[in-house]
Amino acid sequence: MQSGNSVKESLDVLVKKWPVDQKLYDMQVGLRTDAVDTQVRVEGVVFHVPMLSQDSLYVLWKCLWPDCHNCCERQGRLPLTKDDIALLARKMGYQSRAEFVRDEARVSSWEQDGGNGVITTLSMLSLKRKKDECDEEDGTPLRCRFLDDRGYCGIHPDKPGVCWLYPFASWLESENGRPVVHATFQFTGDCPGFYLSESLDPVMPVLQEYAKKIYDYNMAVQRTTRENYGFISFVNK
Template sequence: MFQKEIEESLQLLEKKWQVDPVLKDFMLAKRTDVSDHPIKVGDVIFHVPFLNDEKKFILWKCFWPDCHNCCERQGRLPLTSDDLITIGRGLKYQKASDFIKNETLVASWIESSPSGGQIVMTSVNLKRKQDETEADDGTHVRCRFLDDAGACKLHPARPGVCYLYPFSTWLENDRGMARVHSTFQFTGDCPGFYLSESLDPMKEILKEYAVTIYDYNMKYTRTQREGFGCSSFV
């Protein structure tokens, strides 16, 4: 995400939530004292930012139901092959092909790889609004399945990617072995980030997310093998 968009998101966030100036500078890439602290939890390697000058980690907790910005300002909802079946049935479709035709769209976008290169991602995405088009991909859209109380109308059959927030995840080849990595998404939309001298407050959260993140990666890898998505280096 471009810095201008993050700045705009932070401005909206500050209308309701107090944002730590240190974290704000970090999200706007104004800090030069950031180091990566990798920690292996289960089958996932989490990359937690550490601010050297502050001697503190950047951690996270969820403020739902007071906050549901992740659903109010959604960028895209890529689906796994399991999602296509589960959500399609939940929306009363008898055929997956009809669900795909009416409720999804195919979109491609570019992501930065951990090695500094770029990856072109293509996936089948759940429409966040009924009339969504490819031009809306990557823009902030309120998910149509979010109710007035901030709950998901699809839950627990919501897209697997929704369970990852606020983490992003990727697979890396480590001497022939696929390693699952994960780090936070810093889009400026979430009020849950905070500074801590220890990782202890997040240990249980990381254990829970490690299972979810690993499971999602395996499902998404299978989804690509089945032809519902692809990724390629450019």
């Protein structure tokens, strides 16, 4: 999770290149207290879409690639699922997953605040964003080594699952004893694709497109932690 200050720092870099609506800037740095949660269920995923209640405007998103590739230029961490490890080891020409992990990955840990009084701590193998990435750089923005000068990803379509999801963040909650996938936008201050709208209609095709990716990614993370490729723990605040 990023602090308000680091989001502001990122936004102040972003506004030099992209227009950012002042209302959206204020919301992301915590100056708007009127953002309310709207839940939209799409294909088994509960999306939490913020709405600025004083203006009756939803905060929606669309990706501006290929004009923008800011998320790859300021990548904070690339956690790997077990499936990612298998795909990438093959893609990068390794004979074994162990060799791939030794040369290309490192362990990273971070906390997620689900806003429900529970802090989730995750530890997972992460793909190094640069060859000599060190522990101190975990969570800090770095230009990913796989991004080329035209904004293309050198390991697409085998890039880590997490790259397919940005700027969504997702998590699992128990509902009547069954796991339900939830998703929301993560406001890191690095994405110029957010906009305001009176209606949810424009974002519905996006939610349709991302629901399956988000659902599958959460199942892959579950398998990853179940098979001890990563660890997850929950702490009440």
